């Protein structure tokens with residue numbers, strides 16, 4: 001997951017490959033609750049691991065439900081069979097509607113039956129998301145529910161601590177036009193109260209987001225409860241209903257998450273050698289309503305096929321075809337249509353989406369505001385949005401997309417990186433995708449391609465111990481970019497040479513073919529950087545590379561032209577989406593001459609000797625500061641006087657003497673320079 005302040009997505013050119021989807025949020029949280037309410041244990045496969053399921057898992061654990069994470073990746077829930085082992089608890093449910101609404105109903109009823117008291121709260125936005133209709137229905141049942149902040153919204157206090165009689169003889173009325181999750185919550189809960197008589201639930205007014213009710217009914221059936229449905233008006237839970245574990249239950253891939261990759265396949269030209277986008281984990285047999293997004297994508301021109309559990313998408317009509325669509329049945333995936341509309345041949349209208357206003361943010365306002373930033377004309381009404389794409393390539397702007405802590409805003413606007421103007425897109429607060437798809441951007445980058453020239457590189461060159469390694473790593477971390485520690489590559493060659501018995505001292509290097517042999521060795525090395533670790537032929541050599549002798553050997557082999565050219569391709573391979581920070585001696589001059597930002601970092605020799613001394617001592621290596629200073633001066637001389645790629649600032653490099661600067665100050669300076677190089681408006 002990218003936990004950076006923002007993520008800059010370079011202009012993307014094509015896409016192709018296979019995406020394995022994470023589990024469905026709606027199925028995961030329903031299955032977790034059903035399993036907890038059942039008798040027997042349930043093994044859940046492919047459960048979604050995200051913020052929304054974490055809050056549900058945490059809540060169940062707090063309530064005394066035993067949850068095991070098994071070595072085969074399954075989650076085993078030991079059902080409570082309608083009992084309530086913990087009678088008071090405070091539960092924090094983040095911004096998960098699928099946890100807040102169902103747990104409100106379940107705990108209100110259980111608290112009445114067993115005498116309990118529970119406090120439910122969430123993030124600030126959750127306290128603005130309505131729950132009044134559900135509370136009214138629970139009060140009809142005789143449950144005690146108190147608003148502890150604002151009437152109609154969480155936080156809530158459920159129960160009084162004493163058992164109270166439930167009144168289930170009259171049908172329970174629930175409004176259906178604000179959120180279908182209220183009805184889902186009652187449906188999931190009321191089998192707990194239907195031991196001796198049927199319970200009827202009547203929906204007052206229009207029921208929105210109906211396919212989510214079908215998911216609820218389908219899963220209840222798998223846990224042994226068959227609800228009778230009369231149209232979308234009356235639901236009857238039969239007397240004697242009781243949840244029983246189905247034993248094992250798989251979770252389908254998330255159909256709403258699939259929408260971003262379906263749209264990707266419809267928008268992006270196929271990458272060379274690829275045949276569109278394949279999606280695994282969800283297919284035509286899905287029980288999720290958002291699978292019907294494929295009908296909308298087809299209307300817009302997507303070339304889409306699939307079977308029960310996979311989908312395959314290619315670009316069909318181009319530009320996409322504008323649509324005018326009632327999206328009430330696909331409220332979440334419809335946001336993706338708004339971004340597809342930016343690539344359409346005319347204005348598209350998405351209707352019947354009033355529920356967008358009470359989700360993670362007011363999504364009608366959010367989508368309108370952000371589409372306008374990109375250059376679209378947008379009209380918005382109480383329950384619709386009409387998007388006219390930018391009139392021409394020149395009408396697109398490089399936008400910094402505000403994401404309102406809404407995962408879907410972040411995910412769908414990533415697709416704007418295919419704009420015909422070749423502009424990058426900035427996604428603010430990318431970690432908000434953690435709600436349902438923590439690795440969304442990593443997954444996206446795996447199937448998207450763009451020419452290397454589009455992938456930004458920041459070079460930090462400088463003499464030994466100038467602090468470039470620390471700064472490059474910090475900068476890469478702050479921007480979510482890859483890191484190339486080119487010095488480590490030379491150290492690796494030094495180490496590999498030592499192991500192969502190839503001497504690297506001056507006399508040896510004068511011997512015939514020695515330079516060629518070192519070059520061959522460099523090109524045959526199997527190198528892997530994994531997080532903070534460096535693997536040489538799959539052996540972790542991170543620590544070995546840090547020694548002074550490895551540094552000296554690196555300096556010697558780095559003067560060998562054959563070694564430098566052998567490593568060139570390897571270094572270019574680090575230029576991957578979304579960007580690269582490269583540190584070394586010739587990053588800006590030789591390896592990435594087209595880098596957008598080049599920094600030449602210096603510090604006085606005595607400062608550098610002191611830093612190196614501190615570093616070595618802290619790692620437990622013996623060191624003498626005078627010797628270090630002398631070595632350092634020798635290395636500076638050798639690095640800057642070698643005939644091949646000597647150490648010198650690139651002509652277009654910005655110089656930073658960081659002798660008197662803290663690491664934070666140096667990073668801030670580089671971030672200011674970087675912001676000046678980007679196309680995004682300053683904030």
Ligand SMILES: O=C(O)C1=C[C@@H](OP(=O)(O)O)[C@@H](O)[C@H](O)C1
Nearest residue numbers: 026098179180181209212331355
């Ligand atoms: O029941 C569910 O799993 C959901 C129902 C929908 O909400 P509404 O019924 O509020 O539209 C949907 O937007 C949400 O992401 C998940």
Ligand SMILES: C=C(OP(=O)(O)O)C(=O)O
Nearest residue numbers: 095096097098332359360
């Ligand atoms: C509306 C959404 O979430 P929630 O389950 O919190 O309602 C969503 O995921 O788009």
